[in-house]
Every structure is written in structure tokens, then in C-alpha cells.
Amino acid sequence: MAEPRVTQLTGVHAVSALGRGAEAQLAGVLAGVPAFGAVRRFDTAARRVTVAATLPEVGPLGDELAAAIEAACGSAGLVGAQREQCALLLAVHGGPAPGVGPTPGVLAVQLAAACGLSAHTRVYTSACVSASTAVADAATLIARGDVDRVVVAAGYLVEPDQFALFDAGRALAVDGAVRPFSAHRRGLLLGDGVAAVVLESSAGRRRGVEPLATVVGWGRAGDAFHPCQPDPTGAGLARAVDAALRRAGLPPQAVGYVNANATGTPQSDAAEAAALRRALGPYATQVPVSSTKSVHGHALEASGLLELVVTVLALRHGELPVNAGWLAPDEACPLDVITDHPRQTTTAHALTLNAAFGGANTALLVGAP
Structure with a gap:
């Protein structure tokens, strides 16, 4: 019987308000200093909340995505024909206003051509599970033997439309801090996020590239409880976690860290705690x-990829990120939350979770290479 094909992560790059490059993300989440500040990219005078985690200088999203893809391919050692064999899975917002920029499908084609990738592209616009769904699909394609390597890229830069929607919906934290799982949490805050990763079968090792991690399991589930509110029982997210563990053939005790979706909103954090139970x-x-949203903010469609990068780097470094903004325990979230300072670890496996409006839930389980 043929050996099962594993999905290895061989190249990464990420940008957020914590800085540019993967190492800047790791340093930022381990420092635990939130990157939130006054938004100067557009006028927030009419908004209840006026802060987000934004880069002081940033280019158009297409340019930032192209740079991230180039950097990730470079770190994976992909050149020439090797890149030409890579499909591109792109997670971005559903589409710009007319005349503002290319549609997501056109953008994906443009990025693939500019970065020397294959013409095979796929776009994900499923809100906050866009990037994690793309990673799960990439791992499925590799495990099935359809492809040897895939580039997954994702991007969101804080802009006035989504900012206004979240503000009008009273989802943004009026106290200017994200406090996941904490008592007195007030809501989420948005943040810039652009990331790209290279996922491969054993092709990376054959080129002499040492993988950063292995995607050992993934799961997706819907609960369809409410257009905006999560199922308070956590049933959908729990099924996603179950599927990831089952695919990996691992028990719950193998999980040594969870980078939670936790946005700092009262209902969603309590539902996620219920899901973990x-x-x-x-x-x-x-x-x-x-x-880690408590530090870099919620990057919407890019969240799943930014948080995957952070989680992988933290595992390799042997330190788990701080849950910033913590005030006090909440009885609805009886979890071992990492507060005050990073925690040393030797664990081989970690979960990163994401959830979106409409009841979409994803779980990615990563392990040592």
C-alpha cells in the first residue's frame, strides 16, 4: 500500500501591523503588545470606534499580495518550472466597488501571472473562514495526489466600508482593546493582514528544503444557527475540530495549543469555549x-492564514503567544488562557480555529515536520 501523502508547509510570509515578515509576526505575538491605534487611512469622525491595527505605510492590496507570494516562494526555494506547477488559491473580500479595482477572480489570474505560477487559480470569499478553507482545500488536493504544491495567499487591508459595517453593528470594542475569553470583553477590532504560504507533498524535501510544519488534519462544518450569531452550544465548531483530529488519527490529548478564533465578543467567545469542551x-x-487577534486584530478573509503562520512559528520557537487584553476570568469560558507572558512548550501539535458569519467553522491541525 502506498504511503499517505503528507502536506508540508515549506514557505511563509506575512504582513500585519506587527511588521513585515514572518519573524516580525512571531516577535509581535510573543511580546503581547497590541498593535491598535488611531486609524489615519480614512476618516473615522462619524464612527463610534476610531482604532484598528494598521500598518503606517501600505501599498495597494494587489501589490502587497504579490510581494507576499514572491517572498513565500522564495523562502520555499521555488524557482522557474517549480513555480509554474503551483496552483494559486486566493482568499480576499468578495469584490470591490465598481471601478475601484479588479474582481477577485481577475486579481487571482493577475497575481498568478505576475509571480510565475500556474494558470490554475481558485478564489475564496467566504468571509472569516476564507483563508482556512483554502488551506484545507490545498491539503486535500495534495493528499489526493492531484498536485504536488499549492500557493495559498490571503489579504485584507482595513478600509472604510467593512469598518463602517462592523462599527454600525456595534461589534467593535469601544474601549479600544480586544479581550478574548476575558470578563468585560467588549468586542473585536479590525487589523491589516496579508500572508502567503507554500504547501507541498514531499517535493520540498526532495529539493533539500526543510519543512516548517505539517498540516496533519483539517475540518469544516456549518451550524446555520443564525446569520451573525454563533450556535451557543458550539456544535458546528466542535464538529470541525473532531474532523481535524479524526483525519490526523490523533486524540484530543495530542493538541498542545489552540490559537482560538476568539474575537473578543461575548457570544462568540463563550460559544467557542463550549465547542472546545x-x-x-x-x-x-x-x-x-x-x-492572537488580541494583538494583530481581526484580518477578516486573511485571518486564517495569518494565524496559521503565527501558530506554526510559535510551535517551532517553543513559546506560545499571550492572550492580550486579559482582565479577569469569565465563568462562560473555563479555559487555560495564556496571560501575562508567553508559555514555554515542547508540544508537537496545535489547532488554529476560525469561524464566520452564517455558521461556517474551520479547524486546522498542524504538527512538527
């Missing part, structure tokens, strides 16, 4: 948990 059982109160 359903999926992990008694172990849910023992596994270290944090949400």
Missing part, C-alpha cells in the same frame, strides 16, 4: 489557549 472533553480545561 464538546470536542476535547475534560482536556479542554488543560490545553493552553490564546487568540
Whole structure:
């Protein structure tokens, strides 16, 4: 019987308000200093909340994505014909206003051509699970033997339309801080995020490239509970976690860290805690948990990829990120939340979770290469 094909992560790049490059992301989440500040990119005078985690200088999203793809391919050692064999899976917002820029499908084609990738592209516009869904699809394609390598890229730069929608919906934290799982949490804050990763079968090792991590499991599930609110029982997200563990052939006790979706909103954080209890059982109160959104903000369509990069780098470094903004425990979230300072770890596996409006849920399980 043929050996199962593993999906290895061989190249990464990421940009957020924490800085440019993967190492800047790691340093930022381990420092635990939130990157939120006054928005100067557009006028927020009419808004209730006026802060986000934004880069002081940033180019058009297409340019930032192209640079991220180039950097990720470079770190994976992909050149020439090797790039030409890479499909591009792109996670971005559903589409610009007429005349503002290319549609997502056109943007994907343009990026593939500019970066020397294959003409095979796919676009994901499924809100906050866009990037994590793209990673799950890439891993499926590789595991099935359809392809040897895939580039996944994702991007969101804080802009006035989404900012206004979240502000009008009273989802943004009026106290200017994201406090996942904490008592007195007030909501989320948006943040810039652009990332790209290269996922491969064993092709990377054959080129002499040492993988950064392995995507060992992935799961997706919907709960369709409410257009905007999560199922308070956490059933959908728990099914996604179950599927990721089952695909990896691992028990809950193998999970040594969870980078949670936790946005800092009262309902979603409590629902996620319930999901972890359903999926992990008694172990849910023992596994270290944090949400790096507390530092870099919510990057919407790009969140899943930015948080995957951060999680992989933290595992390799042996330190788990702080859950910033913590005030006090909340009885609705009885978890082992990492507060005050990073936690040393030797764990080989970590979960990164994402959820979106409409009841979409994803779980990615990564491990040592």
C-alpha cells in the first residue's frame, strides 16, 4: 500500500501591523503588545470606534499580495518550472466597488501571472473562514495526489466600508482593546493582514528544503444557527475540530495549543469555549489557549492564514503567544488562557480555529515536520 501523502508547509510570509515578515509576526505575538491605534487611512469622525491595527505605510492590496507570494516562494526555494506547477488559491473580500479595482477572480489570474505560477487559480470569499478553507482545500488536493504544491495567499487591508459595517453593528470594542475569553470583553477590532504560504507533498524535501510544519488534519462544518450569531452550544465548531483530529488519527490529548478564533465578543467567545469542551472533553480545561487577534486584530478573509503562520512559528520557537487584553476570568469560558507572558512548550501539535458569519467553522491541525 502506498504511503499517505503528507502536506508540508515549506514557505511563509506575512504582513500585519506587527511588521513585515514572518519573524516580525512571531516577535509581535510573543511580546503581547497590541498593535491598535488611531486609524489615519480614512476618516473615522462619524464612527463610534476610531482604532484598528494598521500598518503606517501600505501599498495597494494587489501589490502587497504579490510581494507576499514572491517572498513565500522564495523562502520555499521555488524557482522557474517549480513555480509554474503551483496552483494559486486566493482568499480576499468578495469584490470591490465598481471601478475601484479588479474582481477577485481577475486579481487571482493577475497575481498568478505576475509571480510565475500556474494558470490554475481558485478564489475564496467566504468571509472569516476564507483563508482556512483554502488551506484545507490545498491539503486535500495534495493528499489526493492531484498536485504536488499549492500557493495559498490571503489579504485584507482595513478600509472604510467593512469598518463602517462592523462599527454600525456595534461589534467593535469601544474601549479600544480586544479581550478574548476575558470578563468585560467588549468586542473585536479590525487589523491589516496579508500572508502567503507554500504547501507541498514531499517535493520540498526532495529539493533539500526543510519543512516548517505539517498540516496533519483539517475540518469544516456549518451550524446555520443564525446569520451573525454563533450556535451557543458550539456544535458546528466542535464538529470541525473532531474532523481535524479524526483525519490526523490523533486524540484530543495530542493538541498542545489552540490559537482560538476568539474575537473578543461575548457570544462568540463563550460559544467557542463550549465547542472546545464538546470536542476535547475534560482536556479542554488543560490545553493552553490564546487568540492572537488580541494583538494583530481581526484580518477578516486573511485571518486564517495569518494565524496559521503565527501558530506554526510559535510551535517551532517553543513559546506560545499571550492572550492580550486579559482582565479577569469569565465563568462562560473555563479555559487555560495564556496571560501575562508567553508559555514555554515542547508540544508537537496545535489547532488554529476560525469561524464566520452564517455558521461556517474551520479547524486546522498542524504538527512538527
